[in-house]
Amino acid sequence: MSRLNEYQVVGRRSPTEKEPVPKLFRMRLFAPNEVVAKSRFWYFLKQVNKVKKASGEIVSVNQIFEKKPLAVKNFGIWIRYNSRSGTHNMYKEYRELSRVGAVDTCYQDMAARHRARFTSIQIIKVAEVKAADVRRPYIKQLLDPKLRFPLPHRLSRPASKRFRPVFSGVRPSTF
Amino acid sequence: MTVFNRFVEIGRVVLVTYGPDAGKLAVIVDIVDHSRVLVHGPTTDVKRQSISFKRCTLTDLKLDVPRTIGTVALTKAVEKQELVARWSKTAWAQKIARRDARAATSDFDRFKLMVARKQRRTTVGKAAAKLRKAAAK
Numbered sequence: 328m329s330r331l332n333e334y335q336v337v338g339r340r341s342p343t344e345k346e347p348v349p350k351l352f353r354m355r356l357f358a359p360n361e362v363v364a365k366s367r368f369w370y371f372l373k374q375v376n377k378v379k380k381a382s383g384e385i386v387s388v389n390q391i392f393e394k395k396p397l398a399v400k401n402f403g404i405w406i407r408y409n410s411r412s413g414t415h416n417m418y419k420e421y422r423e424l425s426r427v428g429a430v431d432t433c434y435q436d437m438a439a440r441h442r443a444r445f446t447s448i449q450i451i452k453v454a455e456v457k458a459a460d461v462r463r464p465y466i467k468q469l470l471d472p473k474l475r476f477p478l479p480h481r482l483s484r485p486a487s488k489r490f491r492p493v494f495s496g497v498r499p500s501t502f
Numbered sequence: 503m504t505v506f507n508r509f510v511e512i513g514r515v516v517l518v519t520y521g522p523d524a525g526k527l528a529v530i531v532d533i534v535d536h537s538r539v540l541v542h543g544p545t546t547d548v549k550r551q552s553i554s555f556k557r558c559t560l561t562d563l564k565l566d567v568p569r570t571i572g573t574v575a576l577t578k579a580v581e582k583q584e585l586v587a588r589w590s591k592t593a594w595a596q597k598i599a600r601r602d603a604r605a606a607t608s609d610f611d612r613f614k615l616m617v618a619r620k621q622r623r624t625t626v627g628k629a630a631a632k633l634r635k636a637a638a639k
Contacts, residue, residue: 397550398570399532399540422535424552472569474533477506484556486524 329431331357333391334364340378351386352376357430357450361388371449393425401466402429403456408437409447416451420463426453508560515563515585516541520556523548525598527589528558529580532570540570544577545586563588 334356340349352372358364365388369380399422406417419436423429430453437443458470480501485491508514514530516539528543534552541558542550550573567579580586589595607615 397540399534399552424534424540469533469535473511475509475511477509478555478560479506481559482556483559484520486520 329425329427330359331427331431331434332359332364333357333427333430334361335387335389335391336364336368337386337388338368338372338383339386340376340383355391357427357453361390364388393427396425399424401456401458401461401470402426402453403462404429404433404453405451406433406437407449407451408441408443410441410443418462420456420461420466422466422469426455429453508562510539510555510560511564512569513565513567515561515565515589516553516558517561518548518553518558520558521553527561527585528553529565529567529576529585531567531576542573542576544573545580561589561594562592 335353336356337351337353339351340346342349354368354371356364356367356371358367365385368385369383372383373379402421402423404419404421406419408415408417419433421429421432421436423432430450433450434445434448437448461467461470482501483499510530510533512530512532516528516530518524518526518528518541523543526543526546526548528541528546528548530539531542531550532540534540537556538552538554539558540550541553542548563585565579565583565585567576571579590599
């Protein structure tokens with residue numbers, strides 16, 4: 328239920344007399360909707376080719392869906408982002424159900440930890456990582472096949488805001 | 503006695519307390535991370551989904567199932583290990599049932615209840631009065 332979707336955008340330079348059938352370029356991007364997807368496509372393509380939205384055309388935009396949205400996977404995400412004083416590469420790992428979920432968490436994580444906004448982050452690569460190749464200890468600790476842990480501090484939540492008591496006769500138990 | 507008795511683990515039965523599936527039981531099928539689990543309740547109408555710990559409570563029941571068990575096998579395991587029967591025997595489930603039964607009473611049911619309680623009160627009162635008189639003698 329993430330707010331981002333994955334799109335495949337294919338575009339090319341507009342055909343001219345000199346180049347009647349230009350080369351096609353394809354990108355897989357993460358964006359909230361197709362409009363932003365197309366916009367990011369041009370943003371990235373301009374960085375490597377001499378083509379802009381006015382001189383090119385989008386051939387197709389397709390949404391890519393997760394193959395196994397109910398299987399938990401470990402994702403490694405390679406990022407390039409602008410901080411206040413420079414631009415850096417990063418590799419982060421997330422344990423999620425889908426690529427889109429992992430990228431969404433990544434953006435939130437980057438915003439929280441490094442104050443980096445959507446426009447300052449470039450997702451270079453998102454790949455599923457096998458359990459043996461996981462690098463980060465905070466993910467490794469969840470890979471134990473016999474993992475089990477208690478929930479030591481429980482805050483009970485009423486089923487709806489309507490059932491929230493204004494006053495209570497007893498102190499809550501967090502057990 | 504250890505301090506913690508209910509663990510987040512594969513096979514632990516969980517009661518969903520918030521959201522569209524509130525009040526239903528589900529089984530932990532896989533652990534996503536420190537705040538979410540992949541949960542599935544094929545016999546209790548809970549679709550396989552990732553749910554936050556904030557939206558569920560652990561119960562004392564645990565099924566013996568392997569990690570990422572499929573729907574068909576999970577249904578069989580739930581039936582074989584009699585999850586619903588074990589749950590309905592617990593005091594917790596009975597409290598919930600009693601609460602829901604009370605909430606579903608109509609005014610006529612409440613009237614019948616009042617009449618029944620009055621009858622019980624008179625018979626008990628008469629018997630108590632008789633015993634009191636006998637003791638006073």
